[in-house]
Amino acid sequence: MGFSEKKAAFVHAFSSKEAFIKAIETRTDVGEGETERSRWKNEDLDVSPPSHRTWKWMDYAGFWAAYGVSPGTWSVGSALITVGLKPWQAVICLFFGYFFGAIGIVLHSRSAAVYHIGFPVESRVTFGLRGSYFPVAIRVITALVWTGVSIVQGGYHTAVVPRCIFGDSFWKMTNTIPTKAGITLPNFIGLLVYWILTFPLLVVSLPKFRRFIEIESLIMPITIFSLFII
Template sequence: MGIKLKNYKFENSNSLTNDDLKPIIKERRTWKTVNYATLWMGIIHNIPTYATVGGLIALGLSPWQTLGIIITASLILYAALTLNGHAGTKFGVPFPVLIRSSFGVIGANIPAMLRAFVAIMWFGIQTYAGSTAINILIQKLWPSWNSLGGNWSFFGLHLSGMISFLLFWALHLFTLNHGMESIKKFEVFAGPMVYLVFGGMVFWAISIAGGLGPIYSQPGKFRTFKEAFWPFVAGVTGVISIWATLILNIPDFTRFAESQEAQKKGQFLGLPGTFALFAFASITVTSGTQVAYGKPIWNIVDVLSRFDSPFVIAAAVITLCIAAMSVNVASNMVSPAYDIANLFPKYVNFKRGAYITAILAVFTFPWKTMESATNVMSFLGTIGGALGPVAGIMFADYFIIRKQELNVDDLYALNGEYTYNKGYNYRAFIATLIGAFFALIGDFIPSLKSLSNISWFVGVAIAAIVYVGLMKIDSPNIKLSTINSQK
């Protein structure tokens, strides 16, 4: 059964809301199981995910160890996503509004903008990844393409690459014409499309490697359980860190669910199984190139460059670009659009926030981040350490402190239950800083490197414990009321 929410009538003059931030009423909650399944299919099937899986192979893990990492990480992700998505479905509010219950109605802007910053970074990475595929296609059709502009470059990106980047960047803006409804429709189309390309690449990899046997018999450099344990755990953390952003803002999507069952079943169908299947394809291709060429090719665009047929390359490029747009729109435009709207609700709505996101992403210089597999994994570890504490606080606040109950009216009130001290809940900020400190300390103290290898888990656990402790020691006035929802 879905939750029947009444029609809220917050005034747009309220500095904490606009039409896109208000709770979703029952009539607009139309996302079904299939929509969440295809959402995750579209999000997972993309070039940086392939690069991350391939990067695990490049770092010395065996194909079977890598597949185990993906399956383990996807099950943990599913649990975290459905738990944090519960409040979105129950109350119909987006992430930047939901987090006001823990950080305060004003203080919530800080973690929301941290989340937005990471999403903008990822938007740039995904856009650059897709643009490199376009660049390969143009180069095959126009051999002198890469020499265009001579020695001119923009922070290391030559003119041909910059044109490809801006072309692909501009294509994303067309998906914003009808807001979240257009995203729902786009994901139904985009998700399954990628299977065509990766299915073909799997057969190609099996062919050049001489079968699946040589591919999956490669031992990797971590031969014993003791040797493989910490690399395995670090790999799980790195994979989870890819989606550390979506763990936070999954309420932006689950608020449109027709029921809790729809979001839970849909995310289960779209995440663990789909991720494992995609990982199998990525591992097979990367390890196949290792067998055939002596070293793993972790960048899928480099794999495409080895094909001679312009038709095959064109079909693959088009599909990969659709995949990159799919994940970009869903996971890297929705959240910052809401987050920026939350910061300036009087002036910025969802669509304007998305345009601002796209513009800022150009100046993140994503081609620098994508230079190597090591850069990608390092970036992911930092993300996990920074965002894990915020997730831990959200879990603790909703399930332990408030026992799944919220006063929705006060989420939009400057003087209400979530005002705390002038709009800020110092307890949440202290817990975030302590959680992030322990999660990232290994980057500065070599003897504690193991903590950084599991940064997301450390950040979640420590921040949650500290937050609950501070809320118990210095307890604010918590009403635990659900005057705006009916079970």
């Protein structure tokens, strides 16, 4: 599909409620003798085809390496210190927390690595078809909370860029946001800019997203350590 076709499809998706639902829903997987969509299977719930298994061990290693040096991960230690822990206590908590977390991640990832199925399908083994909605809902809520935290943190860091460009005039602009909101206008602008810049990544499929991970794993360590040098 070329750019003009994608543009026409995007415009058509907002032409009506039915067109929008049709645009965002997954492609159906109608088996033999079936004529309607099924709630139990679609392109996201099926076993990943060989063409989608593009991630290699270096991609996973790069993903977790970039995650480990990201500002969001580093802020965990400072957050523990602000609640009263001493530096050495925070280090111990971080070590054991991430150690046991790594064990859980490895064990939990085995089903996907061996059988190429996702978390919603894996949950059906323990909770059943309808019962699996519960862990999926918990995962959705957790993802919403963590995404919100990540966007706020990214927005605060993004707000530093216009401050460096425009000086203190940007940082000291009149704050029209109520104090009870817990955010200032410059930080809110940074949040919006960060959200707008990262939102298009949602349309990148996971088999292709590994290219962004490869770039991130190279740029992230250089960027972080450059900040400390500066």
